[in-house]
Amino acid sequence: MTSTAQPAGTTRPMTAGLILILGALVALGPLTIDMYLPAFPAIAEDLSASGTLVQLTLTGTLLGLAAGQLLIGPLSDAAGRRLPLILGIALHVVASGLAVLAWDITVLGVLRVLQGVGAAAATVVAMAVVRDVSAGSAAAVVISRLMLVMGAAPVLAPSLGGVVLLAGSWRWIFAVLAVAGAMLILLAVIALPETLPPQRRRSGPGQALRGYRAVLGDGRFILLIVVVGLAFGCLFGYIAGSSFVFQRQYGLGELQYALVFGAAGLVLIGGAQLNPPLLRRIAPERIIAGALGLICVAGLALVAAQAAGAEGIAWFMLPLFCMLAGVSLTVPNVTALALSRHGEAAGTAAAVLGAAQFGLGAAVTPLVGVLGNDGLATAAVMTGCGAMAAVGFVFYLMAGRRART
Numbered sequence: 001m002t003s004t005a006q007p008a009g010t011t012r013p014m015t016a017g018l019i020l021i022l023g024a025l026v027a028l029g030p031l032t033i034d035m036y037l038p039a040f041p042a043i044a045e046d047l048s049a050s051g052t053l054v055q056l057t058l059t060g061t062l063l064g065l066a067a068g069q070l071l072i073g074p075l076s077d078a079a080g081r082r083l084p085l086i087l088g089i090a091l092h093v094v095a096s097g098l099a100v101l102a103w104d105i106t107v108l109g110v111l112r113v114l115q116g117v118g119a120a121a122a123t124v125v126a127m128a129v130v131r132d133v134s135a136g137s138a139a140a141v142v143i144s145r146l147m148l149v150m151g152a153a154p155v156l157a158p159s160l161g162g163v164v165l166l167a168g169s170w171r172w173i174f175a176v177l178a179v180a181g182a183m184l185i186l187l188a189v190i191a192l193p194e195t196l197p198p199q200r201r202r203s204g205p206g207q208a209l210r211g212y213r214a215v216l217g218d219g220r221f222i223l224l225i226v227v228v229g230l231a232f233g234c235l236f237g238y239i240a241g242s243s244f245v246f247q248r249q250y251g252l253g254e255l256q257y258a259l260v261f262g263a264a265g266l267v268l269i270g271g272a273q274l275n276p277p278l279l280r281r282i283a284p285e286r287i288i289a290g291a292l293g294l295i296c297v298a299g300l301a302l303v304a305a306q307a308a309g310a311e312g313i314a315w316f317m318l319p320l321f322c323m324l325a326g327v328s329l330t331v332p333n334v335t336a337l338a339l340s341r342h343g344e345a346a347g348t349a350a351a352v353l354g355a356a357q358f359g360l361g362a363a364v365t366p367l368v369g370v371l372g373n374d375g376l377a378t379a380a381v382m383t384g385c386g387a388m389a390a391v392g393f394v395f396y397l398m399a400g401r402r403a404r405t
Helices: 016-034 037-046 051-079 082-099 105-133 136-167 171-191 204-216 219-249 254-279 284-307 314-340 343-370 375-404
Strands: none
Touching: 016 051, 016 082, 016 105, 016 136, 016 171, 037 051, 037 136, 037 219, 037 254, 051 082, 051 105, 051 219, 051 343, 082 105, 082 171, 105 136, 105 171, 105 314, 105 343, 136 171, 136 254, 204 219, 204 343, 219 254, 219 284, 219 314, 219 343, 219 375, 254 284, 254 314, 284 314, 284 375, 314 343, 314 375, 343 375
């Protein structure tokens, strides 16, 4: 059974303070993913590992984020939002502290998976809280505000990582992540309200299975999670290849790379903040269609420029910025449409949504390395994900038309 109405049993208004807390929570995932990117070459040298193996630690993080959400989402529907959040972030803190001591690439990879599982708690609970208190266009507006943080975190994370590398080794980056996680636990304990009252909780494994059955049995929901997952695949294709493209292909230093990566994050911020005023005039489906079209057109231009051997970083950056703008408009609207279909199991729906995002991201990141870790490989993976997302959204619209006839 799906629902597109406002959520029953809304417990609290979505205040500015609550949005700020949720923003801090959703920042943990991007910080965990992106902060160590400038250290890839240093990690490879220190642990005597290839660039591809170092890249696989990023894949491990994304797998942890995907699997963790599938576990924590139903748990948050049964036990409330606060306890699973605090326990998950505590795991992140422990894994980050142990990563400081990692002695080979295998150990680091395992700890990155655990970091991802812990960070998943912050991501899935934040999205579930949004659905607890809002739905539809209202949820899309809040998610757009959270995209501001999700865009700002990639801006700050590699830059912060670059600064840390100026002061010490790559191991210090994981020490900083441990401290950040500990601060988030304190924030959650002191300031995060419980938005899921006991009467709305779904206790027992049977309830969790029924929640998954309801969510996964909704064909239009499945199409939406494929679309948002592929949009994230486009983003993670860029993240996976960015350090090799900018530092090796274009010869940027660690700090220069962090600044360029930050500029791309500003594009994500700008696109996400354009979404609320657009929603006042344009239906979410039309915004998504236009954004996916932009991704496809810009992606073809990026592939053509790289295949032709166009010199100069601008030939890479300009189409890339257009693609990222399309991603920033696609994600909040598709997420809001998907969550609005299952208000009765918001944690489970958010978990499936997040697992698709990071699971497809995990599948995409090795492809960039396999194809050559260069501009053409990155462009091809990003464009392929964007094109498949567009096809998936066409099927979603067609299914909607069939349902209305």
